[in-house]
Amino acid sequence: MNPQLLNLVNGDESRYPHQLAQQHPRVLELIIASSHSDSFSSYLQTLLLDDRGNRQGFSSAVINEISYLIEANEERQLGYRRADADVWGHVKEAREHLEESGIAFDKKSFFAAAERGDTMKLVLFLKAGMKINSTDHHGKTPLIWSSSFGQLPCVGLLLANQAATEIQDSGGYTALHWAAANGHAEVMQLLLEHAADVNSLSKTGRSPLIQAAARGQRDAVMVLMEAGANINHQDNEGETALHKALQQGHVHVSQALINHHADLELCNKANLNAYSIGLQHPNLAIRKLFSEKRLIKQK
Numbered sequence: 202m203n204p205q206l207l208n209l210v211n212g213d214e215s216r217y218p219h220q221l222a223q224q225h226p227r228v229l230e231l232i233i234a235s236s237h238s239d240s241f242s243s244y245l246q247t248l249l250l251d252d253r254g255n256r257q258g259f260s261s262a263v264i265n266e267i268s269y270l271i272e273a274n275e276e277r278q279l280g281y282r283r284a285d286a287d288v289w290g291h292v293k294e295a296r297e298h299l300e301e302s303g304i305a306f307d308k309k310s311f312f313a314a315a316e317r318g319d320t321m322k323l324v325l326f327l328k329a330g331m332k333i334n335s336t337d338h339h340g341k342t343p344l345i346w347s348s349s350f351g352q353l354p355c356v357g358l359l360l361a362n363q364a365a366t367e368i369q370d371s372g373g374y375t376a377l378h379w380a381a382a383n384g385h386a387e388v389m390q391l392l393l394e395h396a397a398d399v400n401s402l403s404k405t406g407r408s409p410l411i412q413a414a415a416r417g418q419r420d421a422v423m424v425l426m427e428a429g430a431n432i433n434h435q436d437n438e439g440e441t442a443l444h445k446a447l448q449q450g451h452v453h454v455s456q457a458l459i460n461h462h463a464d465l466e467l468c469n470k471a472n473l474n475a476y477s478i479g480l481q482h483p484n485l486a487i488r489k490l491f492s493e494k495r496l497i498k499q500k
Contacts, residue, residue, distance in 0.1 A: 203229075205236050209273050216273070218266035225263065232270070242278070245271045246320065246354045249387075261394035268357030275324040308335055315343035315359070318352035323359075333364050340370035348376035348392065351385035356392070366397040373403035374412075381409040381425060384418035389425070399428045406436035414442035414458065417451035422458070432463050439469035447478045452486045455479070459490060 202217050210216040222229045228248065235244045248267055249259070259267070304310050304322065311331050314322035323343070327333060334342050344364040347355040356376075360366075369375055377397040380388040389409075393399060400408055410430040413421035422442070426432060435441055443463040446454040459465070465476040479491030 203233050205233060206270070209236065209270065209277065211273075216269055218263075218270065220260065220262040221266050224260065242271060242274050242321070245274065246318075249353045249357060261391055264353075264357045264391055265361045268354065268361045271320050271354055272324055272358055272361070275321045276328075278321070306331070308337055311335065312337050312341070312343060312346050315346040315352065315355055316350050318347070318350070318355050320354050320358055323355055327362065333359065333362055334368060336368070336370075340368075340372075342368050342376070344368070345370060345374075345376045345379055348385065348388050349379035349383055351380070351383065351388055353385075353388055353391070356388050360391065360395045366392055366395055367401065369401075369403070373405070374407075375401045375409075377401060377409045378403060378407070378412050381413040381418065381421045382416050384413070384416065384421050386420040386424050389421060393424075393428050399425060399430045400434065402434075405438075406434075408434050408436075408442075410434070410442045411436055411440070411445055414451065414454050415445035415449060417446070417449060417454055419451075419453045419457055422454055426457075426461050432458065432461055433467060435467060435469070439467075439471075441467055441469075441475070443475045444469055444473075444478070447475060447482060447487065450482075450484050450487065452484065452490075455487060456490055465491075 202214065207214070207217055218229065218232075221232075232245070232248075235241050238244070245267060249264065304325075306326070306329055308331075310322075311326045313319075314326060334344075336342055341349075342364065344356065344359045344366065345368070347359060366376055375397065377389060377392050377399070378401065380392060399410075402408055408430065410422065410425045410432065411434070413425060432443075433441055441463065443455060443458045443465070444467075446458060463475065465479075466474050468474045476491060479487055482488050482491070
């Protein structure tokens with residue numbers, strides 16, 4: 202174990218990034234090399250952001266370890282040492298830091314930090330005694346806000362500190378619903394690896410898959426189907442993910458759902474099925490999808 206990183210986690214070997222060392226030794230070397238630089242926190246957060254589109258995804262265990270390093274580094278910058286007896290000690294000091302920074306100790310500021318991906322403020326609020334599963338007037342938690350805006354470092358930090366994945370907002374939507382609707386595939390994978398329900402339903406009966414399909418989020422749709430989402434679930438209006446994708450003209454999502462054997466015959470409350478919608482669709486590409494299906498049926 203590297204002594205610099207072991208010191209960062211206050212000598213707690215259980216918090217040392219063992220999985221990172223085993224699975225990504227080169228990344229660990231780069232972390233160690235940058236551990237005393239002013240940009241260390243930014244570098245750690247960059248590891249969780251796949252802006253180039255060519256990084257092999259980290260496992261949830263590795264993301265948890267990186268998230269913990271981010272949190273430990275934020276505490277080091279703030280002058281805290283993690284106490285064995287009380288993980289969220291130093292409440293007075295944390296509130297003083299917030300006050301000195303001109304930040305109100307209230308839920309609005311807490312949720313804003315989660316939404317904007319500000320891990321340092323998030324750590325301060327949690328150390329100052331803010332409940333990790335606090336809800337705003339919409340019933341949204343910090344995890345829902347971070348997930349909705351794709352703030353992977355904050356999502357990892359919150360999950361590493363036992364944020365609940367199944368809390369529903371006032372509409373019955375979970376963090377997974379919001380991540381799916383906005384196409385944040387890596388956030389979704391992390392939520393699913395922390396036991397988020399892939400088939401959780403909103404008050405209108407919408408699943409995360411229906412949300413993703415309605416917004417045309419193909420990558421999100423693929424993540425959910427691979428995780429075992431019910432492709433033929435019907436919401437309170439009888440509509441499936443394929444109904445929603447067709448109504449919004451999302452060709453690639455419609456094709457993905459069809460390729461995964463979505464039922465074309467299920468009717469919504471207007472007595473319309475995907476097959477009839479597809480054949481009469483104004484989008485030629487969608488009509489072609491269903492024309493091909495008609496030829497197969499005729500054979």
